[in-house]
Amino acid sequence: MTRPQATATQLIDDARTRVTRFEFAPGAETGWHIHQMDYVITTLTDCHMVLEHPDGTETQTTIPAGTAYRRDAGVEHNVINAGDAPMSFIEVELK
Secondary structure, eight states: OOOOBOEEEEEEESSSEEEEEEEEOTTOBOOSEEOOSEEEEEESSOEEEEEEOTTSOEEEEEEOTTOEEEEOTTOEEEEEEOSSSOEEEEEEEEO
16 A cells, blocks of 8 residues: 655754654655654644554554653654544654
C-alpha cells in the first residue's frame, strides 16, 4: 500500500538539538526510520497513530494535543496518521 508522506520541516539544527515539525494528512506516514538520537515528541494536535514495528506488529494509540513523551535512540518504526483529521507534532532530537 502506498501512502502519502508526512511533511517534515526542520526548525532548528545546531550543535545540541535538531527540532523538526511533522505534519500528516489523514493516512500519511513517516516511512520506516531508525532514531539515531534520544528524542522528545510534543503533540500539537490530537494524534491518532498506528506505529508499525520491525517484527510486523502494530500499536494503535491516541496522544492528546499538548502531550510530551521521550524515547531513547534506536527506536525503529513507521508512524501513520490513523485519524480522519490532520495531525502534527514537534520532535526534538538531543545530540
